[in-house]
Amino acid sequence: MQHEVDQSFLALPFRALADAALARARALGAEHADFRLERVRSAAWRLRDAKPAGSSDTTDMGYAVRVVHGGAWGFAAGVDLTMDAAARVAGQAVAMARLSAKVIKAAGSNEGVELAAEPVHADRTWVSSYEVNPFAVPDADKTGLLAEWSGRLLAADGIAHADASLLTVQENKFYADTAGTSTTQQRVRLHPQLTAVAVDPESGEFDSMRTIAPPAGRGWEYLTGTGWDWDTELAELPSLLAEKLRAPSVEAGSYDLVVDPSNLWLTIHESIGHATELDRALGYEAAYAGTSFATFDQLGKLEYGSGIMNVTGDRTAEHGLATVGYDDEGVAAQSWDLIRDGTLVGYQLDRRIAKLTGFERSNGCAYADSPSHVPVQRMANVSLRPAPQGPSTEELIGEVEHGLYLVGDRSWSIDMQRDNFQFTAQRAFAIEGGRLAGQVRDFAYQASTTDFWGSMSAVGGPQTYVLGGAFNCGKAQPGQVAAVSHGCPSALFRDVNILNTTQEAGR
Incomplete structure (x- = not known):
């Protein structure tokens, strides 16, 4: 399923900010300048023995200007979404490049920054491949599924504890440079994981084993049927762990x-x-x-x-x-x-x-x-x-x-x-x-x-x-x-x- 970039991100004034920043960098003599505005939302849920043990939901948003000026890199970042602020950030990046050029020269180096050529990609949009954005799923559904899975592990013979976690990220990014490239992107990824802990009641020896399902650039469908057989893995994990506890030590x-x-x-x-x-x-x-x-x-x-x-x-x-x-x-x-x-x-x-x-x-x-x-x-x-x-x-x-x-x-x-x-x-x-x-x-x-x-x-x-x-x-x-x-x-x-x-x- 092909999704579109979130409207809330598209509503941000990133093109105006980029124009202001890149124009200022050009005016100050930059050989190259690029502008990048990002919004990265990360959320996590953790359960211990099927009970909530912690959660977080954070968003990191801002923009950066990077320049090549006088053969040196300059970089600065900001969060004020006004054109005047973006122009100031560009000026700071150029000032940093000028200072870096002096330091490089004083060190006796003549290795100036040059960039390999790249075709111009104007007004391009790209969205990663997923069906259901995990951020569109109620938190109660996420913790409910993790709790249900944890309960399956805890109900198995020999399992003393079960840990469950889910990490989700949505990354939005706008990029523009003085060559004329401008791109808008959205990426979604997630990482579900469960760990079972078993204790031998006679010896007191313990060990753990976790799911081998990898993190993926997918959506909520990854946990509900597309891309991984969770039912089979959760059913097999307790017996595999029990066998491991009884297993002999390897001969080198x-x-x-x-x-x-x-x-x-x-x-x-x-x-x-x-x-x-x-x-x-x-x-x-x-x-x-x-x-x-x-x-x-x-x-x-x-x-x-x-x-x-x-x-x-x-x-x-x-x-x-x-x-x-x-x-x-x-x-x-x-x-x-x-x-x-x-x-x-x-x-x-x-x-x-x-x-x-x-x-x-x-x-x-x-x-x-x-x-x-x-x-x-x-x-x-x-x-x-x-x-x-x-x-x-x-x-x-x-x-x-x-x-x-x-x-x-x-x-x-x-x-x-x-x-x-x-x-x-x-x-x-x-x-x-x-x-x-x-x-x-x-x-x-x-x-x-x-x-x-x-x-x-x-x-x-x-x-x-x-x-x-x-x-x-x-x-x-x-x-x-x-x-x-x-x-x-x-x-x-x-x-x-x-x-x-x-x-x-x-x-």
């Missing part, structure tokens, strides 16, 4: 792994998504996720993984959390190759980094999480492509004599060059002779990025593909948060090192 060693998309998406995020952000690979950025082993001199050369590995950066995927019509520099959304046949062939770019490194065009990865924050290069939906006629998950399991089947993300650790890592999962099933043989506990898979992806011997078909992701990818200083999706099929990896985490902790 080398295993073949069949990794479910509900786990593999996070490995993609940490070992590919961050590593192919070109600002990190160049050393311009290190906040939160460090730099990258996949340095720019290795483009077209680095064997990232096996020959069946194909990874795309994508700002167009339906229901993707990083999907947009246009980024925060007026660049149209695109899809492109990052890894092709196992070789590094691309990066994620914004307009400045694209120009700096010789690319003809940005691939649309600039984003700011607030009107008071400057756009920075952010992650696209980075996804491992399925094999067109590839096997099912069951067929992949059938190819394993001795291994593990991993489902759901849990914890992870990776170094600041995105190279050496270890990941755990919500649950792990032993595979013996091509069949599942019950759960094991206390496991983590450990590898370097290229060794792990080099060990991938098969990828599942489109029927195994799931778009996972997270709301909370961090970057920059001051810190910003972005939502991002990672699609992938089930995949088979050979001879991966499995740690017993209780043994490792005791060393």
Whole structure:
């Protein structure tokens, strides 16, 4: 269903504000200027044992002006929705650029800011793909559904507690620049999650397990029938958790792994998504996720993984959390190759980094999480492509004599060059002779990025593909948060090192 942008947002005087700000920036000699007005509404509900435990509903609204003046960036933000105030904010941005230019010159640098060219996109409107806006649903319906789901878990044998939460976001954005681009956008996303806690009455041992339904760029329909089978997942969760409590500790060693998309998406995020952000690979950025082993001199050369590995950066995927019509520099959304046949062939770019490194065009990865924050290069939906006629998950399991089947993300650790890592999962099933043989506990898979992806011997078909992701990818200083999706099929990896985490902790 194609929705229109909220009338309450369209009623804001953003075009007049943009005209005033951009005219002032031009008059002050800016080589480039852009204006961005945003309204971001975020709401959350939390339940503990089917009872309300907290809620919030906040709106962040304002505008920002960014300029290039004298080869330097300038940025300023405001909340006063008058043309005089917008012009003043533009003047502040130019003043900041002038000051920055002096500092850069004093430091002996001659690296001026230039932006890669982008076609003009005039008067464009884009709305994300959803059926029912969650903000149009009464709060009582939201808490009522979460309570009902929590009650199902609490009614199961062995479940001592159940936590439930729902996060919802509606993001409205208007962008205009001195080249003539102007875009109006609306994005909706949500993240429902339930966690069951079980306690063994004899030993006192406890554990938890949560739903593996990913956050999505969808509407309320995601909780009521479209996109995920909630009934089946909630029915299976208690017995899976009970089995995990009784499961034996894993024996450390080398295993073949069949990794479910509900786990593999996070490995993609940490070992590919961050590593192919070109600002990190160049050393311009290190906040939160460090730099990258996949340095720019290795483009077209680095064997990232096996020959069946194909990874795309994508700002167009339906229901993707990083999907947009246009980024925060007026660049149209695109899809492109990052890894092709196992070789590094691309990066994620914004307009400045694209120009700096010789690319003809940005691939649309600039984003700011607030009107008071400057756009920075952010992650696209980075996804491992399925094999067109590839096997099912069951067929992949059938190819394993001795291994593990991993489902759901849990914890992870990776170094600041995105190279050496270890990941755990919500649950792990032993595979013996091509069949599942019950759960094991206390496991983590450990590898370097290229060794792990080099060990991938098969990828599942489109029927195994799931778009996972997270709301909370961090970057920059001051810190910003972005939502991002990672699609992938089930995949088979050979001879991966499995740690017993209780043994490792005791060393």
